[in-house]
Amino acid sequence: MDIFGKSRRLALGIRVSGLLLASLSLAFAAACSAGEEKIETVTVMGVWEGSELDGFRRVVAGWEEETGGKVEFEGTRGLTAVLRARVDAENPPDIAILPNPALMKDLAADGDLKPLDEVLDVTQLNRDFADSWIDLGSVEGDLYSVSVRAASKSSVWYSPKQFADNGWEIPKTWAEMVALSDIIVEDGKQPWSIALESGAASGWPATDWVQEIFIHDHGPDLYDLWVNHEIPWTHPAVRSSFEKFGSVALKPGT
Missing domain, CATH: 3.40.190.10 (Periplasmic binding protein-like II)
Structure with missing residues (x-):
């Protein structure tokens, strides 16, 4: 060997x-x-x-x-x-x-x-x-390292049957997704299930959301500056990414 x-x-x-x-x-x-x-x-x-x-x-x-x-x-x-x-x-x-x-x-x-x-x-x-x-x-x-495994962190999973039964159209943008979420709430249903519990490490899946939002809205170059501590956590791009995640995670019915 x-x-x-x-x-x-x-x-x-x-x-x-x-x-x-x-x-x-x-x-x-x-x-x-x-x-x-x-x-x-x-x-x-x-x-x-x-x-x-x-x-x-x-x-x-x-x-x-x-x-x-x-x-x-x-x-x-x-x-x-x-x-x-x-x-x-x-x-x-x-x-x-x-x-x-x-x-x-x-x-x-x-x-x-x-x-x-x-x-x-x-x-x-x-x-x-x-x-x-x-x-x-x-x-x-x-x-210094090689990957043991990798996971897709940017997919939003949904039920095609639920969408078909309720006549919902698959959103193509963030704005359409948020608008559909509001409609689902108005219909008395829960639009999101976000699993954040992980024992002492509870909350870590939320970082994936914030990172994906940040890179999508502000690009990888600014993200690298954030990772390297070259922009503060109070930077407008960081703040807006957290607020955007909150618009989904804190929505009634989630």
């Missing part, structure tokens, strides 16, 4: 620099390759629980059996705060599974990450991932 041509130095190399954000399958494949150093324990931090965590444990069970190593998963809903505290205390996990690239970029800028090409042969990564995915996981030309 010498996919990357590296010895079992993955965990050791990661510990030297602090933190590596990587795809579990790639990291484990590298760790499984032949070499002289033995991996004892690989620590992974993330927010997974329930069926997601069960699936993760099934994946790593084969690696543990083959290598004799052990994977310790550290679950937390306060991932950002806990991870930063661990990095500051020089006691980070070997691998962190993050929900978005923003934290990864901040950690890379602070010098807390090790580029993947220092622990893996990234030739296989470049073959398996499109340039857009490589760019997403890179900071100033250095690759």
Whole structure:
């Protein structure tokens, strides 16, 4: 399983620099390759629980059996705060599974990450991932992360049957969507179901709405300035994006 041509130095190399954000399958494949150093324990931090965590444990069970190593998963809903505290205390996990690239970029800028090409042969990564995915996981030309999975965050789901039964037309613009929502409320129905509960992390799905609205209305360049803390949260574009989301989320009947 010498996919990357590296010895079992993955965990050791990661510990030297602090933190590596990587795809579990790639990291484990590298760790499984032949070499002289033995991996004892690989620590992974993330927010997974329930069926997601069960699936993760099934994946790593084969690696543990083959290598004799052990994977310790550290679950937390306060991932950002806990991870930063661990990095500051020089006691980070070997691998962190993050929900978005923003934290990864901040950690890379602070010098807390090790580029993947220092622990893996990234030739296989470049073959398996499109340039857009490589760019997403890179900071100033250095690759620090690969995506474990991706999700569509900008789709609005609806019931074709409900629309047909009530004679509603599918809106093509935001204004048409809001107008239809008002009609549905007037008809005594609930136009929206927005799931924001997520335990200690409740509310995070709302950030997807605000981000999508911001990029649509103000463009990616201004969004990058916001992500990089170059415009304040009180900026008119930020404020208008939150207000626009509120026009749906706070609508009666939602």
